[in-house]
Amino acid sequence: MKVHENMLRRVNLQAYTWVVLPLVAIGGWFYPLLGFLLLGCMLGAVGVSFFRGRNWCDWMCPRGAFLDLFLGPISRKITIPSFFKQAAVRIFMLLLIFTVLGVQFYLAWGDLQAMGLALVRVLTVTTVAGILLGWSIHPRTWCHICPMGTVAHWIARRQKTLQTGSSCISCGICAKVCPMQLNPNELDKENSDEYSDCLRCNSCVNSCPQKALSFEGRAAVNRQKAA
Ligand code: SF4
Ligand code: SF4
Secondary structure, rough: OOOOHHHHHHHHHHHHOHHHHHHOOOHHHHHHHHHHHHHHHHHHHHEEEEEHHOOOOOHHHHHHHHHHHHHOOOOOOOOOOHHHHOOHHHHHHHHHHHHHHEEEEEEEOHHOOOOHHHHHHHHHHHHHHHHHHHHHOOOOOOHHHHHHHHHHHHHHOOOOEEEEEEOOOOOOOOHHHOOOOOOOOOOOOOOOOHHOOOOOOHHHHOOOOOOOOOOOHHHHHHHHHHO
């Protein structure tokens, strides 16, 4: 698949899902029960991660789709500070958001409207944060500290990752197209902790001029043969 075809495929898929974000983050203030859709998104991210890592975050997550589609054209697109990738920061964000949500659920327990509104509040605040980070740094900055992204990242740690073949010439093109600012040709290194943040979007696979990247293991086999 050519690079532009891959981009078009992602845009087409994301065009279906992003609309759920304003539906809940704005419509939820008027119809709070819409907030429960957020639980579906959280479960989806975790469920998919058992089989396909963070693939949910690629186009199935409405916020991820929104950030790519709408922040992509206006973002400053500078390097995401390593601060956002630190385990301590990710754990802090996860504990913070689940504590806030847990306390609100405890206070509203039994009142579905109030519980839905609690979910809408969390979604709205985190979306505003995601937009500000997306504009000022990079569209997917939020995705490095998103609690559900962090859970999916942990679950995906044991899974097979993107493989780099011996034909790689370290041109860096794959890193330029990666929406998560990863180094695709380095993800199969043993000491890499980044691979489980890969969205499996295939942008790098389709942009590599050497066809050196693969999720199928073919590239790795080629490298073993060459060694
Ligand atoms: S685009 Fe391909 S050849 Fe270039 S660094 Fe990435 S994997 Fe290597
Ligand atoms: S490493 Fe490749 S497949 Fe993974 S998120 Fe980056 S561009 Fe997409």
